[in-house]
Amino acid sequence: MGKTGNDSFMGHIRPSQIRAGALRLRATFCLGGFSFLAFIVLAITGVLLLFYYQPGDRAFASLSELDSALPYGGLIRSLHFWAGQLMVITVFLHMVRVVWSGAYRPLKELNWVTGVVLFLLTVMLDYSGYLLRGGQESGSAATVGQALFTALPGGKALATVFFGRPSPFNGSTLSMFVWHVFILAGAVSFLQMFHFWRIRRGGGVRPL
Amino acid sequence: MTRDRSLYSRRQVLSLGRKALLVLGVGSIYPVSRYLRGKEDTLAIARIPSSELPLHGDWQRLGQTRFWLRQGNEGVEAMWASCTHLGCEVSFDARRDQWVCPCHGSLYSRDGQPVIGPAVNPLVRAEVKEKDGAYLLQQPPV
Numbered sequence: 001m002g003k004t005g006n007d008s009f010m011g012h013i014r015p016s017q018i019r020a021g022a023l024r025l026r027a028t029f030c031l032g033g034f035s036f037l038a039f040i041v042l043a044i045t046g047v048l049l050l051f052y053y054q055p056g057d058r059a060f061a062s063l064s065e066l067d068s069a070l071p072y073g074g075l076i077r078s079l080h081f082w083a084g085q086l087m088v089i090t091v092f093l094h095m096v097r098v099v100w101s102g103a104y105r106p107l108k109e110l111n112w113v114t115g116v117v118l119f120l121l122t123v124m125l126d127y128s129g130y131l132l133r134g135g136q137e138s139g140s141a142a143t144v145g146q147a148l149f150t151a152l153p154g155g156k157a158l159a160t161v162f163f164g165r166p167s168p169f170n171g172s173t174l175s176m177f178v179w180h181v182f183i184l185a186g187a188v189s190f191l192q193m194f195h196f197w198r199i200r201r202g203g204g205v206r207p208l
Numbered sequence: 209m210t211r212d213r214s215l216y217s218r219r220q221v222l223s224l225g226r227k228a229l230l231v232l233g234v235g236s237i238y239p240v241s242r243y244l245r246g247k248e249d250t251l252a253i254a255r256i257p258s259s260e261l262p263l264h265g266d267w268q269r270l271g272q273t274r275f276w277l278r279q280g281n282e283g284v285e286a287m288w289a290s291c292t293h294l295g296c297e298v299s300f301d302a303r304r305d306q307w308v309c310p311c312h313g314s315l316y317s318r319d320g321q322p323v324i325g326p327a328v329n330p331l332v333r334a335e336v337k338e339k340d341g342a343y344l345l346q347q348p349p350v
Contacts, residue, residue, distance in 0.1 A: 023218060051244060061347060064273065068254045069344075071242040 015200060027101075031094035035122075036192065038087035043189075045080040046181070055177035059134025084126055091122050111198040114191055121188045128180040134173050142176075254345040261343065267300040267318070275334055275345050276300060286334035287320060288348050293327040307331060 021027055052070065054062040066073040095115065098104055104112035127145065131138045142163060149159035164175030216224075254273055261284060267276040269289070274297055276287040289298045289307070296311035306323065307316035315324040320331030335346040 048240065048243060064254070068273075070246040072239040073243060073246070075239065076243060 029093075029097060031090050031097055035087055035090040035094055036196075038083045038090060039188065039192070041083040042080060042087065043185070045076050045083065046185070048076050049080055050181070053132070055132070055174045059132060059173045063133060080129075084129055088122055088126050091119050095119060108198075111195060114195050114198065118188060118191050118195060121184055121191070125180060125184045125188065128176045128184065131176045132173055132180055138173075255342050256345070257342050258338075266302050269299070270345070273345075274347075283338075284336050284343060286336045286345050288332045288334040290332070291327055292322070292329040292331060293325075298331065 049066070052062060052066050052073070053059070063077065066077055068074075098112065098115065127141070131142050131145075146159045146163055149155045149162065152158060162175070162179065254270060254275055256270065261277060261279075264279070267278045267287060269276050274289045276289050278285055278287075287300075287307075289300075290296070291298050291309040291311065291314055293309065293312060293314050296309050298307045298309045298314070298316065300306075300318070301308050304315075305318050307318070307320065309315070309327065312326050313324065314322065314327035316327070316331050317323055320333070322328055322330060332348045334348055337344045337346070
């Protein structure tokens with residue numbers, strides 16, 4: 001497991017040397033890359049949505065306005081939605097590929113653990129995004145989520161941290177908003193950088 | 209690369225990707241700028257071209273919204289279908305000729321006047337503005 005590339009930032013992004021096998025499509029199916037692509041789309045469209053989305057009681061109404069009254073609003077919202085769905089799927093398939101090719105084994109175990117955390121964060125992002133829509137389905141999903149949380153020891157406190165005020169129907173989109181936009185998305189972008197850095201340190205992937 | 213069996217080299221694929229990104233970036237300038245300059249329209253919750261209005265008969269629901277429309281004597285009228293009791297979504301029952309609230313059974317006449325409680329206030333009309341061959345509907349502050 002020699003290290004390739006050099007230690008500069010650009011060297012990590014575009015290394016001068018890379019293992020030939022790691023470039024083969026069958027080695028990775030580029031699933032991590034697709035996940036990252038989806039994340040970039042999510043970040044860009046997410047920032048655009050922030051210009052109009054209003055967390056709290058106006059959540060659903062502001063999204064209705066975005067859909068119907070803003071030029072290309074529906075397109076940007078749909079892109080955000082579908083990129084989110086795609087990311088959950090590709091991240092999952094990425095993990096299946098890693099297990100399949102045994103890429104979680106020592107020297108890469110830290111990156112596997114990072115990846116598992118990233119998977120959990122991705123699912124939480126998807127879930128919190130679903131709640132941010134502020135529709136009736138979001139209220140039901142929040143009720144289920146809160147019930148799951150409270151089943152944990154100390155879960156009541158956890159649920160309050162995550163969902164905000166007790167009522168799932170009103171106001172909880174505000175605390176969910178902070179988690180979705182700042183904490184979860186921020187944690188994902190930070191861990192992603194670490195994840196990619198570890199791939200280069202580990203010398204890239206071995207072919208199947 | 210040990211063996212070069214592929215149609216394209218890595219370099220070619222990367223440069224193709226760069227060009228695709230450029231095209232995508234330039235192509236998104238127009239929709240994104242339209243989107244960001246669209247603030248004037250956000251007062252309206254819905255915009256419908258005049259040609260798509262239901263012009264016959266009774267109250268008709270507009271898509272997935274709480275707006276109901278009908279052609280009145282003085283142009284298009286819009287009803288905001290939220291019960292004035294606790295805000296449940298009411299719907300117009302054409303057979304009974306009444307608005308019905310599913311939550312606590314409030315009934316309103318076809319013009320939105322309360323008939324049977326618990327609601328005591330009439331249904332709220334939504335404001336309709338005509339602009340550029342389209343109707344803008346505004347959600348009333350309820």
